[in-house]
Amino acid sequence: xxxxxxxxxxxxxxxxxxxxxxxxxxxxxxxxxxxxxxxxxxxxxxxxxxxxxxxxxxxxxxxxxxxxxxxxxxxxxxxxxxxxxxxxxxxxxxxxxxxxxxxxxxxx
Amino acid sequence: xxxxxxxxxxxxxxxxxxxxxxxxxxxxxxxxxxxxxxxxxxxxxxxxxxxxxxxxxxxxxxxxxxxxxxxxxxxxxxxxxxxxxxxxxxxxxxxxxxxxxxxxxxxxxxxxxxxxxxxxxx
Numbered sequence: 001x002x003x004x005x006x007x008x009x010x011x012x013x014x015x016x017x018x019x020x021x022x023x024x025x026x027x028x029x030x031x032x033x034x035x036x037x038x039x040x041x042x043x044x045x046x047x048x049x050x051x052x053x054x055x056x057x058x059x060x061x062x063x064x065x066x067x068x069x070x071x072x073x074x075x076x077x078x079x080x081x082x083x084x085x086x087x088x089x090x091x092x093x094x095x096x097x098x099x100x101x102x103x104x105x106x107x108x
Numbered sequence: 109x110x111x112x113x114x115x116x117x118x119x120x121x122x123x124x125x126x127x128x129x130x131x132x133x134x135x136x137x138x139x140x141x142x143x144x145x146x147x148x149x150x151x152x153x154x155x156x157x158x159x160x161x162x163x164x165x166x167x168x169x170x171x172x173x174x175x176x177x178x179x180x181x182x183x184x185x186x187x188x189x190x191x192x193x194x195x196x197x198x199x200x201x202x203x204x205x206x207x208x209x210x211x212x213x214x215x216x217x218x219x220x221x222x223x224x225x226x227x228x229x230x
Contacts, residue, residue, distance in 0.1 A: 044153065049218075093214065
């Protein structure tokens with residue numbers, strides 16, 4: 001099974017900051033990597049698919065990059081509504097489908 | 109507008125059974141794979157099971173294999189999860205999720221329901 005490791009597990013940032021979250025796969029997954037955002041008490045929401053494609057309706061301050069085993073999610077200028085937990089997920093291999101452990105973005 | 113509405117959660121004793129349902133609307137249900145993802149309180153996302161658009165292929169996490177059964181009724185636009193031999197560690201919010209349109213790769217999810225809470229406790 002492919003393991004997904006996110007870092008950091010949490011971070012504190014201020015409005016306007018540039019934020020980067022990393023996701024590492026235990027083996028190469030090409031560009032089959034997706035990012036989700038989850039706000040407290042809400043269902044997750046798809047942000048980025050295929051490593052760098054922005055899901056419809058998602059603000060352009062979100063971007064994704066990477067291929068192989070190392071990926072990043074970047075928020076170019078953090079907004080108040082971006083404080084949430086972010087998860088990566090690989091869809092390279094047949095199930096089991098695996099998620100990263102999550103990165104909580106908190107207000108500094 | 110895509111809507112996924114789960115129901116059937118609740119409190120059940122260890123060893124008991126529960127059946128979750130997910131009513132789907134706003135898309136051609138019979139053309140999309142569907143899945144269940146769960147989340148224990150304060151924990152991360154945990155994929156449970158996925159079913160192909162026709163229902164002909166199913167996959168399960170090792171933690172639920174042999175105990176849970178995913179199914180669908182395309183005539184009713186409804187997804188199900190039959191959960192038997194429930195354990196305390198199955199306690200979680202269960203989300204019904206829709207597979208995204210894909211040209212390649214395996215499943216990922218573009219729409220999520222609001223979730224239904226399953227609590228396994230005596």
